[in-house]
Amino acid sequence: MKTRIELAIAKGSISKETRNQHKGFSEWNCKVTKQDHQSIVQIIVDGRDTNAVDKEGCQLPTLVYMAREKRPGCPHNFKAGAMNALIRVSSVISNGPVILNLDCDMYANDGDAIREALCFLLDEKREHEIAFVQHPQRFDNICKNDLYANSYLVVNQVELAGIGSYDAALYCGTGCFHRRESLSGAKYPKDYRNINEAKNNDNRSVDELEKASKVLASCSYEKNTHWGKEMGLVYGCAAEDVVTGLTIQCRGWKSMYFKPNKPAFLGVAPVTLDIALVQMKRWSEGMFQIFLSKYCPFIYGHGKIKFGAQMGYCNYLLWAPLSLPTLFYVIVPPLCLGHGISLFPKVSSLWFIPFAYVFVAQNAYSICEALSCGHKLKSWWNLQRMLIIRRTTAFFFGFVDCIVKQMGLSQTAFAITAKMVTEDVMERYEQEMMEFGSSSVMFTIVATLAMLNLFSLIGGFIDIIFLDFGALGNLMCQIILCGLMVLVNVPIYEALFIRKDKGCMPFSVMFKSMFLASLACLLPYV
Secondary structure, three states: OHHHHHHHHHHOOOOHHHHHHOHHHHHOOOOOEOOEEOOEEEEEEOOOOOOOEOOOOOEOOOEEEEEOOEOOOOOOOHHHHHHHHHHHHHHHHOOOOEEEEOOOOOEEOOOOHHHHHHHHHOOOOOHHHEEEEEOOOOEOOOOOOOOOOOOOHHHHHHHHHHHHOOOEOOOOOOOEEEEHHHHOOOOOOOOOOOHHHOOOOOOOOHHHHHHHHHHHOOOOOOOOOOEOOOEOOOOOOOOHHHHHHHHHHHOOOEEEEOOOOOOOEEEOOOOOHHHHHHHHHHHHHHHHHHHOOOOOHHHHOOOOOOHHHHHHHHHHHOOHHHHHHHHHHHHHHHHHHHOOOOOOOOOOOOOHHHHHHHHHHHHHHHHHHHHHOOOOHHHHHHHHHHHHHHHHHHHHHHHHHHHHHHOOOOOOOOOOOOOOOOHHHHHHHHOOOOOOOOOOHHHHHHHHHHHHHHHHHHHHHHHHHHOOHHHHHHHHHHHHHHHHHHHHOHHHHHHHHHOOOOOOOOHHHHHHHHHHHHHHHHHHHO
């Protein structure tokens, strides 16, 4: 099927023979493009047909292909719009009471996943109040030491599980089983129906069902309706999944977080730094947008969800502004160190103890938590590097873009995360070599901050050794901070000066980073 589609695209036309042979091509002509086409709904397998069986004679389920209508100038609302169209079309064709939402780069890894989810949705004591069951996002291509910190072991096992204990599990956009009525805008318990009551007794033919469904997938159908507001996934936010889960919970429903020992679903994690940061920028921007909107958990969720759940949501909604204190800590202390300016108490002072306690306790707890969740020490160290890189680049750009959009200076966009990579990129990923290879602004920031800390550490040591050795006690905290930044950025220095493969830092990035770092260090002397 994939080959036939690619051949048709390459030729730019579809022969009459191909049209007659494959029903799906009948909808396409030379005027149809990816962003300008009519609604397409085709029932590929009719589950009501007793002849629709697999090679072992088992009845096949209904299988439907849908492409919603897209027209220039008509907003299609990205993933949320596609999901809402699917909800409406499926209500006509099958009206299944449970909907599984799965991203296209994920696959089912456990045949019992549906049965296990139904144990929550059909539970005798609580089934009537559970809106959705969320599985953690897990991946099958994580390298040995999790180079880009994509496994989210602590997040999955501690943070999301903790929020789930407040009956407010986050809807993560994939690997989630929904109760149809809750996703369609029903309020609990006002509009509640038993899950067994939702049956589809439609006896219309396949052609009649397809014709009726196409109307539901058209651009004009949602006009003057509650879709995207009170029904379906919420529009206008890059993190449509998180805000939709919040609105469902604020309508009285509860949600469950379920992490089985065997992953129910597995996906593909980003294998290059650029892709990983683009994904993080979209997430951080979308979640901060929720915090600044009417859907802020402390306002929209007040009196509707527990305070602990509100705090849990904000742990993620405030990713973007977290970039500001992080940037301060990786810029100001090294600059002051380079000029002998002390920012922290002397090592001999009693006031040094609180700083030392916080630093040691936080990192000791972080290491213990990571090891208990399955991380290795090296993967924990990779996580620390990625936290700094994410906060100083992706989160910062997400913060700026969100503020600009709140001021009405730009519109919400949806950056699709590409997962396809070349063979040499995959080989470097398996060898745990960070992938750069482009002149991205984010890479320039990463390299500049790495060089700034290196220059400041060297300059600080030279001043202490040759000019004022007694200043060591005053500057110890800054030396430790800069030293750790230098250690954590070792792969950056390798990409700048040592590596010669295609994944190394381009010369333009090296030149700009050294110039900017040198300028920052010399600025007070100008």
